[in-house]
Amino acid sequence: MTANNYTDTRGLTSEAVPFTHAVVKGIAEGGGLFVPERIPQLELDSILSLAGMTYAQRAAYIYKAFQVNLSDEEIDALMAQAYGNNFDDERICPITTLDNGTHIMELWHGPTSAFKDMALQCLPLFFSASAQHLRDEGLIDYEFLILVATSGDTGKAALEGFANKRGVSIGVLYPDGGVSDIQRKQMATQAGDNVCVWAVRGNFDDCQTGAKAVFNDASFAETLMDTHKLALSSANSINWGRLLPQIVYYVSAYSELVAAGQVEAGAAIDVCVPTGNFGNILAAWYAKQMGTPIERLLCASNENRVLTDFINTGTYDISDRDFVLTPSPSMDILVSSNLERQLFELTGRDADAIRGWMDDLSRNKCFRVDAGTFAKLRGDFVSDSVNSAECLQTIRSCFEENGYLMDPHTAVAYEVAQRLKGENPVLVASTAHWAKFGDNVYRALHGLEPGAALPEDVAALTGCELNRRIESETNAGPIPEGLAKLDSIPMRFTEVIDKETHAIEDAVLQFC
Numbered sequence: 001m002t003a004n005n006y007t008d009t010r011g012l013t014s015e016a017v018p019f020t021h022a023v024v025k026g027i028a029e030g031g032g033l034f035v036p037e038r039i040p041q042l043e044l045d046s047i048l049s050l051a052g053m054t055y056a057q058r059a060a061y062i063y064k065a066f067q068v069n070l071s072d073e074e075i076d077a078l079m080a081q082a083y084g085n086n087f088d089d090e091r092i093c094p095i096t097t098l099d100n101g102t103h104i105m106e107l108w109h110g111p112t113s114a115f116k117d118m119a120l121q122c123l124p125l126f127f128s129a130s131a132q133h134l135r136d137e138g139l140i141d142y143e144f145l146i147l148v149a150t151s152g153d154t155g156k157a158a159l160e161g162f163a164n165k166r167g168v169s170i171g172v173l174y175p176d177g178g179v180s181d182i183q184r185k186q187m188a189t190q191a192g193d194n195v196c197v198w199a200v201r202g203n204f205d206d207c208q209t210g211a212k213a214v215f216n217d218a219s220f221a222e223t224l225m226d227t228h229k230l231a232l233s234s235a236n237s238i239n240w241g242r243l244l245p246q247i248v249y250y251v252s253a254y255s256e257l258v259a260a261g262q263v264e265a266g267a268a269i270d271v272c273v274p275t276g277n278f279g280n281i282l283a284a285w286y287a288k289q290m291g292t293p294i295e296r297l298l299c300a301s302n303e304n305r306v307l308t309d310f311i312n313t314g315t316y317d318i319s320d321r322d323f324v325l326t327p328s329p330s331m332d333i334l335v336s337s338n339l340e341r342q343l344f345e346l347t348g349r350d351a352d353a354i355r356g357w358m359d360d361l362s363r364n365k366c367f368r369v370d371a372g373t374f375a376k377l378r379g380d381f382v383s384d385s386v387n388s389a390e391c392l393q394t395i396r397s398c399f400e401e402n403g404y405l406m407d408p409h410t411a412v413a414y415e416v417a418q419r420l421k422g423e424n425p426v427l428v429a430s431t432a433h434w435a436k437f438g439d440n441v442y443r444a445l446h447g448l449e450p451g452a453a454l455p456e457d458v459a460a461l462t463g464c465e466l467n468r469r470i471e472s473e474t475n476a477g478p479i480p481e482g483l484a485k486l487d488s489i490p491m492r493f494t495e496v497i498d499k500e501t502h503a504i505e506d507a508v509l510q511f512c
């Protein structure tokens with residue numbers, strides 16, 4: 001069989017590239033996203049057989065099905081490293097079935113307690129191995145510097161993933177004063193020789209704009225290359241190397257539900273995903289495409305409900321939409337970049353249509369899909385949104401009814417799952433441990449409104465202390481070790497820098 005190479009969603013790459021190139025490049029020429037030429041098809045028996053394997057073996061099985069251009073032995077070895085005792089549960093992402101029958105897939109057992117670990121414990125290993133192969137083949141003679149702007153979760157997961165990987169270093173920018181006490185300490189205490197973290201005087205938008213300006217500064221790129229033999233790269237969620245690991249857990253979860261007697265072999269399930277950049281739910285769509293018996297994809301939004309409106313109307317419109325801060329910050333997003341891949345697939349891979357819609361979006365902040373594509377979209381997806389007050393009420397009521405404490409992102413999906421539930425069992429993707437968002441979990445449990453001030457004695461607690469208080473009130477422990485210990489680890493990174501491009505570039509050069 002010929003290799004499964006990668007083309008792009010806008011039809012602008014001159015030549016299809018193998019997996020290793022797609023991972024290291026991140027984004028295709030012309031701004032499109034990489035997609036594999038073929039989506040492998042799995043028989044039901046193959047899917048069910050995953051239940052007899054370790055999670056690392058399941059992941060290797062899926063990578064081999066996609067014909068990733070590394071040897072089977074190398075894939076096996078990298079997966080054993082990606083999904084081993086760096087997770088606090090040997091099942092990696094165990095499924096908890098609540099009293100009301102909802103299945104919760106816990107994607108937060110990795111080192112940073114957020115679902116980003118599922119991809120970012122894996123991608124850096126494949127990135128580093130891919131770059132090494134390119135150097136061995138004489139195609140490149142340089143190393144990589146990953147630059148990440150973060151509003152919280154991604155930065156820590158990327159730092160943890162890239163720490164001490166060969167041939168690559170990582171710098172993270174976060175808004176000074178704009179992340180929680182827990183998130184700041186998670187980043188500022190990061191270990192590793194090849195990592196650096198900067199607080200930026202500004203908001204998340206300033207960090208993102210700054211990082212983009214650095215990426216687009218050709219003369220800075222030249223300096224980095226000439227003086228340090230370094231190329232900039234990014235690890236954001238449009239990298240195919242982040243998407244592929246996410247497909248694994250949907251196929252894996254189905255095999256487990258059948259093995260546990262929760263679902264009959266071959267019977268359909270629905271999947272409900274708290275959605276921001278559309279990566280996680282797109283992975284579920286690919287799992288369905290590969291033959292996993294998934295019927296409906298339930299797309300859960302918070303008050304930033306651009307995706308819900310899109311799925312219900314076929315029009316993606318951000319021309320008159322305010323960005324709302326909610327208790328589920330990782331879903332606070334207006335432009336869902338992975339939607340481009342989804343539309344590419346739903347149009348039967350029509351790159352011309354995608355170029356047109358993406359053009360409309362950047363010109364008019366709005367695009368409308370044709371009737372055929374809209375019908376396809378409706379064939380796979382349904383969607384609803386949950387406002388911030390409903391989100392906190394859901395945390396409380398689910399805890400009272402099922403004794404299960406959820407984080408605000410998971411709560412949005414849980415509530416949408418209850419509203420849109422049909423005949424099929426529902427698998428809810430749980431994307432963070434509650435202790436990452438202790439302040440809003442406290443508000444939820446104590447009946448406070450979103451954004452309400454915490455009582456003075458509670459507001460004075462560190463994030464770790466607040467989590468211990470919640471744990472003692474609810475018995476919803478244990479708190480993951482990486483979060484529980486944060487107050488006792490010395491801070492390594494305390495530098496605050498200006499948001500101007502030259503200030504960021506100076507900081508990067510000092511780090512190199």
Ligand SMILES: *Cc1c(COP(=O)(O)O)cnc(C)c1O
Nearest residue numbers: 275276277278279280330409431
């Ligand atoms: C990133 C993130 C999401 C959103 O996932 P997408 O793949 O961007 O749709 C949801 N919840 C949490 C906790 C996250 O960190």
